[in-house]
Amino acid sequence: KSGDHVVVSDVGYEAVWRLFSELLPERYGIEATFVDVSDPAAVRAALRPETRMIHVETIANPTTQVADIRGLADIAHEVGAIFTVDSTFTPPPFYRPLYDGADLVIHSLTKYINGHGDALGGAVIGDAGLVDRVRRDALVDVGGVISPFNAWLILRGSVTLPLRLQQHFASATTIARLLDADPRIAFVAYPGLSNHPDHEVATRQFVGRGYGGMLAFALDGDADLQNTFVSQLGVITSAFSLGHDESLIVHVGTETRGGAENYPEAFRRFGHLRLSVGLEDVDDLVADITTALERTLG
DSSP states (O other): OTTOEEEEESSSOHHHHHIIIIIHHHHHOOEEEEEOTTOHHHHHHHOOTTEEEEEEESBOTTTOOBOOHHHHHHHHHHTTOEEEEEOTTSOTTTOOGGGGTOSEEEEETTTTTTOSSOOOOEEEEEOHHHHHHHIIIIIIIIOOOOOHHHHHHHHHHHTTHHHHHHHHHHHHHHHHHHHHTOTTEEEEEOTTSTTSTTHHHHHHHHTTSOOOSEEEEEESSOHHHHHHHHHTOSSSEEOSOOSSSSOEEEEEOSOOOTTGGGSOHHHHHHOEEEEEOOSSOHHHHHHHHHHHHHHHHO
16 A cells, blocks of 8 residues: 555566556555565665565576575565565476465466466465455456466466476576586576576575576677677577577666676676577577577677
C-alpha cells in the first residue's frame, strides 16, 4: 500500500526494474531501494521500519548473479517482511526456493516450464493466504487470467521439463568452458565456472543439479564487434526471450543500473551478449560459435 517500502536486487529483469522504479512509486506511492543482494550488510542497511518486502531473482537476468536465498529469507523474516523470489531461471525440479524460506515464488511460464516459445503465462506459488490475496487482487480485480489454450500448451511442455533442463544445463556448461578458455573473449559469466563470484553459493544452493542454461559473455571489443559476431551465427538465433528449445542470443545494451562498478569493464562500456542455450546438439552449437568467432575475429 502507499507508504510501504521494498528492497529489490540492483540487477535483474528490465521490466521488473521499471515496475519498482517507476510504476509502483509513481502510481501507488510504494518506494523501492535497489541494493547489491550479494552483500548481506547492504541489504540490512537498506531496511526501514516500513519495509514490507524483499525481492530477488535466483539467477539474475542478465548478469547471472546468484542470490543466497536462505540467507536473504532470514534477513526478510527478521523484520517481518515478505520474501519474494523470481525463479524463472531455476524452475522445479531443479530448484524450489520455498524450501529455502521464500514466501512467494514467481515463474514466467513462458520460458523453461513451457519450453517451446509458443505460450504466454506466469505463476505465483506459495503460502495459501498470500496466494489467495494475489488471486483476488491480480485475477479478479485486474484480470490477468491465462487463456485456456496457453494453459494447455504450458501443461504439455511441463511434462518434458526435467529432461529438457538436463540438456540445457549440460550444453551451457560446455559452451561456458569453451568461451572461458578463448583469449579473444573478454569475460564469461556462468555460475558453473569456478571463477564466477557466486560459484560457491550456486554449488551449495543447487546441490549439484547444475548451474542453469543462461550465460553472459563479451568479445574483446566494442558493441559493434558484439553485434558482428551475432550476425555470423547460423544455428543460434538472434532474439529476446529464453528457456526455449532454440538457442537465443541478444546483445544487452550498454546502460547498466546499480552495481555497475562490480561488472567487468567490457560489460560497463559495451554491454554483453546474453545466450540462452537451447536443445540443439551441443556439437552444432560449439561449431556455430567457433565459426562465428573465426569470421568475426580471425
